[in-house]
Every structure is written in C-alpha cells, then in structure tokens.
Amino acid sequence: MRADLILHNGRIYTMEGDLAPAQAIAVRAGRILAVGSNAEILPLAGLDGEAVDLKGATVVPGFVDGHFHLLEYALRxxxxxxxxxxxxxxxxxxxxxxxxxxxxxxxxxxxxxxxxxxxxxxxxxxxxxxxxxxxxxxxxxxxxxxxxxxxxxxxxxxxxxxxxxxxxxxxxxxxxxxxxxxxxxxxxxxxxxxxxESRSSALMCQGLERAIGELHKKGLTGLHNCEDERALSLLQELRAQGKLNFRILHHIPLANLDAAVQLGLRSGFGDDFLKIGGVKIFADGALGSRTAAMLEPYLEETDNLGILVLSKEEILEVVKKASQAGLSVAVHAIGDKANRVVLDALEEALRSQPHPLRHRIEHVQLLSPSDIPRLSRLKVIASMQPVHAISDMEMADRYWGKERCKGAYAWRSLLDQGTVLAFGSDCPVESPDPLLGIYAAVTRRRLDGSPGPDGWFPEQRISVAEAVQAYTWGNAWASGEEKIKGTLAPGKLADMTILSDDVFAIPPEAIPQTQVLGTVIGGRFVYRAPAF
Missing domain, CATH: 3.10.310.70 (Diaminopimelate Epimerase; Chain A, domain 1)
Incomplete structure (x- = not known):
C-alpha cells in the first residue's frame, strides 16, 4: 500500500507510550499508514504522492482546543x-x-x-x-x-x-x-x-471561514464549540458546501435540550468534521465579574457569594434527562461552590443512573481540597484553560486569597488523582494559541516572567508532555474519539501539527516563540508557513 504523503527527517512524537520520537510518518487516504524510521517509511511513497523533508522539525498530533466560542471569535x-x-x-x-x-x-x-x-x-x-x-x-x-x-x-x-x-x-x-x-x-x-448579533448567514459563514483559517495558523486541527443553534446551523452550511476543513464537536445549549431529546440526538452523532457533543449548562458566573459561586464571600466584597445559576436539584434534573437521552453534559463551573454543587449533582445522578457517557466540567477554576479527588472517582473530565491561570492570578489572589488559591487551576493535583485533563482557551476570552497554553501549564508564569521564576503556586505545574497530551489525547477522550485521533498511530486520522522546535527539549520559556510550520488535517496541508 502506497502513501499519499510522507513527512520524513523529523522528530515525530506519536504521544503513544514513551516520548522517543520517530523519524517519519506515512499517510494514505486521510489516515496514518505507518510511523517509523526514514529507511522504513520512504519506500512507501506512491508515484503521485508528496514527500516532505521536515529538516528536523517536530510533529505532534493535531492540537485541539477543548473550549471555544467560534462564532463569537469570528464576530470579534x-x-x-x-x-x-x-x-x-x-x-x-x-x-x-x-x-x-x-x-x-x-x-x-x-x-x-x-x-x-x-x-x-x-x-x-x-x-x-x-x-x-x-x-x-x-x-x-x-x-x-x-x-x-x-x-x-x-x-x-x-x-x-x-x-x-x-x-x-x-x-x-x-x-x-x-x-x-x-x-x-x-x-x-x-x-x-x-x-x-443577528447577521446574514452568508456574512457569518465568511467570518467563520476566516476565523478557521487563522486557527490553522496556530496549529489547531479542531475544537469543542460552546455555542447555540445558530452556530451549529452555520457550521452545517459550511459542511454542506465542503468548506469546513476543521473538526468540531458542538455542544447543545440547555435551552435546546428538550428539542434535542425529541429529535433523538445523541452525543457523538455526526461525522469526522462535525459532531454533537454534550449539553452545555451554566452553574455560575465568572471571577472577573465576581459572579462565580463561592463557598465563602469574596475578600473585598464580604456580602458577595457570586451567582449560582442553577441549584443542585436543577442540575440533577438536567443530567438525568440528558443521560437518559444519550447526551453527556458539559457544565460551566468556576467557583468552589459551583464545582461542589455540580459534583454533588453528578454523583447523585450516577448513583441512580449509571451510564458510559463522558460528563465534563468546564473551567474547574477553583476547587475545595476535598473535591479534588472526586472528578477522577466520578470519571468527570476537567476541561480547563491554562491561560486563565496566568491572566487571572492577581485577581484570584485579591478576591479569593492565597489559601483558597491553593486549589485554583489545580492541574497537578487533578492529574495525580487520575483525572483526564482536556485543555482549551475559552477563546475569544483568551488567545487561541495552544503553545501559549502549554507554556502557561508548564510554568504558571506570564510572558514577562511574573510572578517569578517558580511561577504562581508552582506545585500545580505539569510537564510539557502532560500539557501536550491534554491538548491532543485529552480532548479526543473528552469527545469519545480516542480511537481515531489524539495520537499518531496507524489507522487514525492524519491530523498533525508541525513545529519549528522540539517543545519537549527546549527551555519552557522558548515554547511561545516556537513557530507553527504546518497544519495537516486528514492528510492534507491546510496551512503551510511560507518558508516551509
């Protein structure tokens, strides 16, 4: 069997097993054909195929953003x-x-x-x-x-x-x-x-195409979208026109749950480019607006506990209804009270109604110490955004205080408990650059080096490999697609990000300066840097 595309003379990190890189990878019909040495892979080249000399560049599984607002990004x-x-x-x-x-x-x-x-x-x-x-x-x-x-x-x-x-x-x-x-x-x-934000469909589709093109330049091959029926309709329009060269998992807003149940929609319905995710629920607000729901008041607003948008009983009712219909849930929870209420509701739902669905909490920004082990125990995915930590650290210290912040953006603690991390950006709230997210997760420092060499609560730092996994396999697991994406193995979708430097070997401070040389989706270049 001959390859359509071969990338050789590089450092191919499959993210399967250890971090020992291969030299080359072969692709056929949008899927990975083989991974190995130059000597093993180059003979697989087809007569009409393309062989690209990586010249030492690094290849990783395509980055996926686990929490995005695509139409809002396009509008922005x-x-x-x-x-x-x-x-x-x-x-x-x-x-x-x-x-x-x-x-x-x-x-x-x-x-x-x-x-x-x-x-x-x-x-x-x-x-x-x-x-x-x-x-x-x-x-x-x-x-x-x-x-x-x-x-x-x-x-x-x-x-x-x-x-x-x-x-x-x-x-x-x-x-x-x-x-x-x-x-x-x-x-x-x-x-x-x-x-x-009501605009014509044609104008919005053009905006989405432009936005996706910008994301290709960041090395992204897909995202999990947290928007409503209008965005889904526009994405379907692009898909029907053959213009959706991006892989999207689209969550259903709570307001559309009844309609989704009536139609019989289930998590995972769709194709390799556009699939239905879970039901997006809001449990609370945000730190910036001081509306995140808290167990104890904000430090400078002693009468403010934030806003709990839904009670435990209301969340439980939604989880049960969604689960019975084959729909997972993706619950926005930022404050420690919101996260506890969500975990309480999920625990009760799972006790009365066991199922294989992959529920997730979006953001998980502040956890009480006693709640950290519960995500792994309940098999709840932590969908988190590393850049939030370096953006919010001063605000978190000011309004939550140092003691509570020991459980803020607690990636190390969650991983040590066996929790699956799925990383994203919350774009356009933060930059969609996954390399910036990896840097934030590894250093917990801003680009100017603050708050110091060790970072903000350095005990919560994770390794580059763990951060890359959260942007690749973690999101594939969260979408139920780990058998077809998230690592580079024969038979899986040929989605790859090509980087100028080996992010596993360079100093963490150099990661944000790493260039995306190419982005490959289904074995086809959707972005190629001018010099590559």
Whole structure:
C-alpha cells in the first residue's frame, strides 16, 4: 500500500507510550499508514504522492482546543476589539471612532473590555457610552463574556426598562431609582446577545471561514464549540458546501435540550468534521465579574457569594434527562461552590443512573481540597484553560486569597488523582494559541516572567508532555474519539501539527516563540508557513 504523503527527517512524537520520537510518518487516504524510521517509511511513497523533508522539525498530533466560542471569535474579528485597553476612556475612544464612520442607527458591537485593568475598576454605565455614541445602539461584551455593557439607545431597542424583571440566573444592574445602568450580567446578557448579533448567514459563514483559517495558523486541527443553534446551523452550511476543513464537536445549549431529546440526538452523532457533543449548562458566573459561586464571600466584597445559576436539584434534573437521552453534559463551573454543587449533582445522578457517557466540567477554576479527588472517582473530565491561570492570578489572589488559591487551576493535583485533563482557551476570552497554553501549564508564569521564576503556586505545574497530551489525547477522550485521533498511530486520522522546535527539549520559556510550520488535517496541508 502506497502513501499519499510522507513527512520524513523529523522528530515525530506519536504521544503513544514513551516520548522517543520517530523519524517519519506515512499517510494514505486521510489516515496514518505507518510511523517509523526514514529507511522504513520512504519506500512507501506512491508515484503521485508528496514527500516532505521536515529538516528536523517536530510533529505532534493535531492540537485541539477543548473550549471555544467560534462564532463569537469570528464576530470579534468583525467588530470592535477592546481587549487590553487600560482605561474606560480608551474604550470610549474606540467606540467614538467607530461611531464616526458608522451610519446613525446602526449597531456598534464589540467585546474584550476588562474593568480589572482600569484605574477605577467600578462598572461603567450607559451614560458613559451615551457621551460618545448617543445615536447608535452600542453593545460591548466584557472580556469574560459574562457581562454586557449597553448604552441608552441599546436598552431602548431591547425594551429593557425599570419594569423589566431580572431573568432567572441573571442581573440587570440598576441605579438607586431602579433605572437600568446599562450593565447586564449572566443570563440577562445572554438574552440580548442573540438579538444584537443577528447577521446574514452568508456574512457569518465568511467570518467563520476566516476565523478557521487563522486557527490553522496556530496549529489547531479542531475544537469543542460552546455555542447555540445558530452556530451549529452555520457550521452545517459550511459542511454542506465542503468548506469546513476543521473538526468540531458542538455542544447543545440547555435551552435546546428538550428539542434535542425529541429529535433523538445523541452525543457523538455526526461525522469526522462535525459532531454533537454534550449539553452545555451554566452553574455560575465568572471571577472577573465576581459572579462565580463561592463557598465563602469574596475578600473585598464580604456580602458577595457570586451567582449560582442553577441549584443542585436543577442540575440533577438536567443530567438525568440528558443521560437518559444519550447526551453527556458539559457544565460551566468556576467557583468552589459551583464545582461542589455540580459534583454533588453528578454523583447523585450516577448513583441512580449509571451510564458510559463522558460528563465534563468546564473551567474547574477553583476547587475545595476535598473535591479534588472526586472528578477522577466520578470519571468527570476537567476541561480547563491554562491561560486563565496566568491572566487571572492577581485577581484570584485579591478576591479569593492565597489559601483558597491553593486549589485554583489545580492541574497537578487533578492529574495525580487520575483525572483526564482536556485543555482549551475559552477563546475569544483568551488567545487561541495552544503553545501559549502549554507554556502557561508548564510554568504558571506570564510572558514577562511574573510572578517569578517558580511561577504562581508552582506545585500545580505539569510537564510539557502532560500539557501536550491534554491538548491532543485529552480532548479526543473528552469527545469519545480516542480511537481515531489524539495520537499518531496507524489507522487514525492524519491530523498533525508541525513545529519549528522540539517543545519537549527546549527551555519552557522558548515554547511561545516556537513557530507553527504546518497544519495537516486528514492528510492534507491546510496551512503551510511560507518558508516551509
């Protein structure tokens, strides 16, 4: 049997067994044919096949991002990017610039603002935006995606007034007179999102194609998407057009659970490019908005325990209904109380209704010490985002305190208990670069070296091999696809990431500077660096 593609003269890390690299890999019809030495693999070349001299480059299984918001990422690329702006005034300046070139009455959308970076970290108001864009409805999502900042015209168009009640699991912030301030949190923000982000399918498909192209350059071959039916519809449209050159596991929002059950959808339904994942549930909010549900109050907000979006009983009901229908669950939980409530619900559900489904908790940012062993015992996957740790460490220290933070982003402790880690980025909240995620997991330091040589709570650092596994096999396990992806073995899908340097051998500080030379999906290059 002859190969369509051979990569040789490189360092091929299969992630099967030990880390001893092979020299070459052969591909046929989108699947791995063989892995071995140059002498073993080069004779397999077909007459019309391609042989690529890696010149010492490193090959790993294709990186997969285990927690992503793809349509939001595409929209963010098409709208105002407010990430990293150091003051409210800087944000308003960008809004003013956009307003000056946008016809009056048209929506101005944006995201990425982070009040924790501002000199005055108090929440902004509708009046702030009114001063620079009074004639445009404006909607700006916070960096963590859990808070929406609207101006007066946007509130008017959404029909949000002093009489509008808070939705379950959400908050419409109000002033002393009961008038909405323009800040919407959690489900209150989500109820507006679909309406303000309504765009044509053709435009959105173009945006998704562009976004996927950017992800190829990062070495990504797939992702697990946490979005709604609109995103799924657009992805199906791309698939039908033969333009979805990316592998996507798509979670179902809780609001669509009944419809999914009626249709008979099950986790894993689909093909190698687009599959149904689990039911996405929110248990709490986020650290940045101080809405993550806590066992004890935030240090500087002693009356604030965050927001528990669903009770244990409500989560249990959802888990049982989903499980009976063959659907796993993917539960967003950040605070220690939220994680405990989710684990309590999953434990009770599994006790009364054993099943082979692979449930997961998304983020798992803070765990009480007694809860750390429970994920492994319950076979619950920890879907975590390493860059959150280096982004949030100062905020976590400030609001959670050093003692609680011993259980924050606890990768080492979870691995030592036998928990499966599935790494991602939560993009566009954080950068989708998996190499940055690996660096964060291994060093627990920011790119500038802070907080010091040992990193933030260094006892929770993991090895490069463990981090790479979490971006490859871990996500394949989480999606139930470990038999066809996640490692480089004969018969598996030929999804590979080609790197300029051997990330297993170079100093960890050099990992973020490593270049992606190529990305291969199904034996075909979807990205190739100009010099490669």
């Amino acid at each position: 690329m098409m709208t105002l990017d407010l990430d990293g702006l150091a003051s409210k005034e800087d944000v308003l300046m960008k809004v003013a610039q956009k307003a000056s070139s946008t016809p009056e009455g048209e929506w101005i959308l944006g995201g990425g603002w982070d009040r924790n970076l501002w000199p005055d970290p108090s929440f902004p108001t509708r009046e702030d935006i009114d001063t620079v864009a009074p004639h445009h409805p404006v909607a700006l999502f916070s960096k963590d995606g859990h808070t929406l900042w609207l101006n007066s015209l946007a509130l008017e168009k959404m029909g949000i007034t002093a009489q509008t009640p808070n939705p379950a699991g959400g908050v419409i912030e109000r002033d002393e007179k009961g008038i909405p301030t323009g800040i919407l949190k959690e489900t209150a923000a989500e109820m507006v999102r679909k309406r303000v």
